[in-house]
Amino acid sequence: MKVAIVGSGPRGLSILERMAARLAEHPVAEETVIYLIDSHRIGSGRVWRSDQPEWFLMNTVADEVSAFSGPPDGGPTRPGAGPSLAQWWSGLDPDYPGPNSYAPRALHGRYMHFILRTIEGNLPEGVRLVRVRGTVDDLARTDDGYRLVLREGAWLTADRVVLATGHTTPELTGTQRVLAAYAGRTPGLRHIAGDSAADMPLDDIPAGSSVGVLGLGLSFYDVMAALTEGRGGRYEEDGEGGLVYRPSGTEPVIVAGSRSSMPLPARGRNQKHHDHRYDHLLFTTERILAHSRHGEISFAEDAVPWLLAEVELVYYATTLISRHGPEHGPERAAAFRADVVAAARDGVPDVVALAAGYGLGDVPRIDLDAQARPFAGQHFEGPDDFEAALRSALARDLAHAEAGNVDDPLKAGLDVIRDSRAVIRSLVDFAGLTPASHREEFLGWYVPRSSFLAAGPPRTRLRQVAALLARGVLRVVGPDTRFRPDPESGRFAVHSPYVAESKVLVDTVVDARVPIPDVRLDPHPLTRRLRERGIWTSFVNHGADGDRFDTGGVAVTEAPFHPVGREGLPDEGLYVLGIPTEHTRWFMQGGSSRPGFWTDFVQNADAIAADVAAAARRPVVEVPDPEVPDVEAPAVVRVPAAGPRDLRVPTAPVAV
Structure with a gap:
């Protein structure tokens, strides 16, 4: 049996790790060859490759990251039992900064390479791994499997194919297409499309020039680091809890903005154990389905009230502990939780009113809109006025973050x-x-807010923003920042309609937002050909009232995630996981699991691995050999009971 895994980033590697663990449980019926294919670095993929600069950081503490599906168990490190990123890092680096540190992405790439070597060294008898460096540009069904064609000229065949292809760069649309076209016909201007910052041509931006950066999320911090630390600048402690930036003189001036114009808030200082699990008291699947009308769920009406109640429950309970101290606080918080849960029997509880009964009437409630858009509805007299407000917001957020994700009511x-x-x-x-609801309430309203409020960077990033603002290397323009061509000047203009005199002219525009996956806009040859052949289709959410929403995600079955083709039937020899299925499923961009228990990340990988492993260990049956005469004890040929097998050798060599 031959299996091809296309993409060796976190998803592909997790599938391989679980496949190796599953195949070790039972002898395989025949030799099993696994091709691990990647166009960049095999074992880490493009985004996590180990040769990228150290200033690109993860946004999850090392102690909460593992690419093994189980923790060390006293035996040898092997698929199913291995160290977390923090454990591996601590044994590697004498200057290991601790479990709650944020590792460089390049370090995580080296950790992934360690895992790949571990998998290779522990493959069971009859299983072989072949590394294939190349770009798969085409995949087609054959009579007995699949044929994969590589851009480099080779091809190979497989019985099963797993597609875990990760991030792509979709075609430009809307404003970004206009800006790119303008840059293309105007000498001296540049437009840099959204991508991993490590792959953006940021080194081409001239020192001292002005660069407009669209977006203030996680990718913004990467771009900011590349244009400051990456240009030789450095930060020093100021002795008062802040930083001072010492420029190298080769930096451009960064002119940044977004809809909110608030840099993504910092993650709270981690106070939780790596295997911490939050047990929901209010926001549960069963409760929401029980209260939904006719089985149709409106996210805004059926889910958000319960989610906000859960957030407020933790917020006010943490406030009670803070106010009443360790002696009486936990007891008061426990009583408050019990009252809230009791009230939930009759519907969404009024958590704010119940909190007032515990003396918390003076505590402002959490407003997700206000948290995600802190400057909404405000007008500023000029750039200095807005920067003062921004500095205050940064200081408030850093104070909350320093207090911790358990002790601080807001971050908790x-x-x-x-x-x-x-x-x-x-x-x-x-x-x-x-x-x-899917299109407007969830993707349009909730997802941007949850991404803003729950996926922040390390605290040091906000300290760096404050230092760059003070040095004048960074300017944040203001709410609802607009980027447009300015033919009169022959440059780009950046301004905020809510900040007077905010217009700035720039020579480069960088889209520092993660591209939204959409198979309809993906120009990659493999995606195009899969769609042309009807192997991949775009998932459409059909409503009972005739409404329809074409999500742009690959249509797949539930686990083990077979693609659903043009005829509406699953292709049971193919599997699709991760980024291509975003919007069919949600949060497919997650890049790791947590040590100590199986998150959805590992569960998804294991579902595919289990299906492949079951095919590899099919029971054998005895069939008469047609070349041997029928006698009392006929000779037999041992073959798999079902499933195709391709033993042909490619005429063109596969690069290994």
Whole structure:
């Protein structure tokens, strides 16, 4: 049997790790060859490759990251039992900064390479791994499997194919297409499309020039680092908890903005154990389905009230502990939780009113809109006025973050959003919402806010923003930042309609937003050919009222995630996981699991691995050999009971 895994980033590697563990449980019926294919670095893929600069950081503490599906168990390191990123890092680096540190992405790439070597060294008898460096540009069905064609000229055949192809760069649309076209016909201007910052041509931006950066999320921090630390600048402690930036003189001037114009808030200082699990008291799948009308879920009406109640429950309970101290606080918080849960029997509880009964009437409630858009509705007299407001907002957020994700009421409450992803997936995946709710309430309203409030960077990033603002290397323009061509000047203009005199002219525009996956806009040859052949289709959420929402995600079955073709039938020899299925399912961009228990990340990988392993160990049956005469004890040929097998050798060599 031959299996091809296309893409060796976190998803592909997790599938391989679980496949190796599964295949070790039972002898395989025949030799099994696994091709691990990647166009960049085999074992880490493009985004996590180990040769990228050290200033690109993860946004999850090392102690909460593992690419093994089980923790060390006292035996040898092997598929199913191995160290977390923090454990591996601590044994590697004498200057290991501790479990709550944020590792460079390049370090995580080296960790992935360690895992790949571990898998290779522990493959069971009869299983062989072949590394293939190349780009798969075509995949087609054959009479007995699949044929994969590589851009480099080779081809190979497989019985099963797993597609875990990760991030792509879709075609430009809307404003970005206009800006790119303008740059293309105007000498001296540049437009850099959204991508991993490590792959952006940021080194081409001239020193001292002005560069407009669209977006203030996680990718913004990467771009900021590349244009400052990456240009030789450095930060020093100021002795008062802040940083001072010492420029190298080769930096450009960064002119940044977004809809909110608030840089993504920092993650709270981690106070939780790596295997911490939050047990929901209010926001559960069962409760929401029980209260939904006619089985159709409106995210805004049926899910959000319960989610906000859960967030407020943690927020006010943490406030009670803070106010009453360790002696009486936990007892008061426990009583408050019990009252809230009791009230939930009759519907969404009024958590704010119940909190007032515990003396918390003076505590402002959490408003997700206000948290995600802190400057909404405000007008500023000029750039200095807005920068003062921004500095105050940064200082407030850093104070909350330093207090910790357990002790600080705001950060503890907002962490519930992160801890609720699995519940949300159970409601949203595979058209769980009505088309209008999916499109407008979930993707249009909730997802941007949850991404802003629950996926922040390390605290040091906000300290760096403050230092760059003070040095004048960075300017944040203001709310609802607009980027447009300015033919009069022959440059780009950046301004905020809410900040007077905010217009700035720039020579480069960088889109520092993660591209939204959409198979309809993906120009990659493999995606195009899969769609042309009807092997991949775009998942459409059909409503009972005739409404429809074409999500742009690859249509797949539930686990083990076979693509659903043009005829509406699954292709059971193919599997698709991760980024290509975004919007069919939600939060497919997650890049790791947590040590100590199986998150959805590992469960998804194991579902595919289990299906492949079952095919590899099919029971054998005895059939008469047609070349041997029928006698009392006929000779037999041992073959798999079912399933195709391709023993042909490619005429063109596969690069290994």
